[in-house]
């Protein structure tokens with residue numbers, strides 16, 4: 001059982017508890033309420049029906065946390081997959097779910113006031129680099145308006161720690177490898193990337209102005225069971241099993257730091273548990289991009305081992321026992337040729353670096369895919 005630190009949110013919940021408990025009630029009942037309301041940390045997971053949010057919620061529940069999940073079940077990809085993920089969570093007694101759009105300011109504010117989470121893992125977002133070329137407003141609604149609504153609610157409820165998903169795509173036009181959180185990232189190549197960079201900037205304002213501790217996590221191409229159908233591994237698997245050719249951009253010479261979902265979740269959990277402190281040696285004369293005089297941190301979470309797309313395809317072919325017919329195409333607008341995460345800060349601060357080999361991760365993905373889709 002996790003013992004909470006005393007802070008305003010915990011004290012407010014303690015106050016609620018003592019005013020609710022009937023003074024004549026049985027001691028056992030009081031203790032149960034005490035445990036439920038005060039001791040068990042209540043974590044809000046946004047995007048809980050999504051790929052990473054679902055896995056994170058499962059891990060939080062498994063370690064005994066009380067989890068409130070929200071998601072608007074957006075139709076960006078098959079909502080049935082989101083409902084099937086949710087069905088795995090809703091049977092758990094410590095999980096509650098509310099279908100809610102984070103762009104709805106009133107409802108977000110009400111949810112925070114009613115649920116009083118202690119910490120927040122904010123993963124809800126409009127994803128996808130390619131979709132942002134044709135649907136820019138979806139990114140403004142979920143990733144900018146929605147993000148401000150989350151920040152405001154965190155400020156109002158004096159949340160102990162906000163952890164939010166950023167993305168490797170913020171590295172944009174950078175070519176210096178590996179990508180480091182200490183590099184300048186002012187040259188995004190898609191609106192999706194620009195909204196994720198904007199999130200980091202907005203978070204810094206709230207950390208500075210209101211001392212809201214925030215940690216931004218730049219995830220690198222996440223894959224694994226229950227993954228998103230718009231991502232390359234999922235698309236390739238479906239096409240190969242259907243006997244259709246696969247579209248291979250940049251003729252397969254793209255390199256990605258593919259990161260297994262369990263490693264991402266481990267990184268999120270460890271950073272969620274570590275509330276950032278101001279960096280006392282930070283200086284405005286030579287500003288470090290990843291820290292601040294405010295309680296603000298950025299980390300990469302990536303496998304630290306880029307893999308060429310052609311190697312990913314060969315690994316997938318082996319797991320499926322079928323050859324892919326490759327349709328070799330040029331680079332797509334908005335895409336970057338390589339991603340490669342420097343995870344030294346993550347490893348130094350939380351003692352963890354992702355390490356799942358692509359062969360193991362792809363095998364687990366294929367096993368899930370075959371069983372979920374019955375193919």
Ligand SMILES: NC(=O)c1ccc[n+]([C@@H]2O[C@H](COP(=O)([O-])OP(=O)(O)OC[C@H]3O[C@@H](n4cnc5c(N)ncnc54)[C@H](O)[C@@H]3O)[C@@H](O)[C@H]2O)c1
Nearest residue numbers: 047050051052072074101102124125142165167219221222
């Ligand atoms: N999967 C990756 O490779 C990857 C890489 C980098 C960053 N990220 C980021 O990690 C986070 C989680 O990604 P994922 O792969 O699980 O994506 P996902 O699309 O599976 O999950 C996001 C969830 O957020 C929900 N959502 C979207 N807009 C919402 C809104 N306005 N209100 C409420 N819910 C909303 C969606 O319905 C979805 O279930 C996202 O912020 C994403 O940008 C993911």
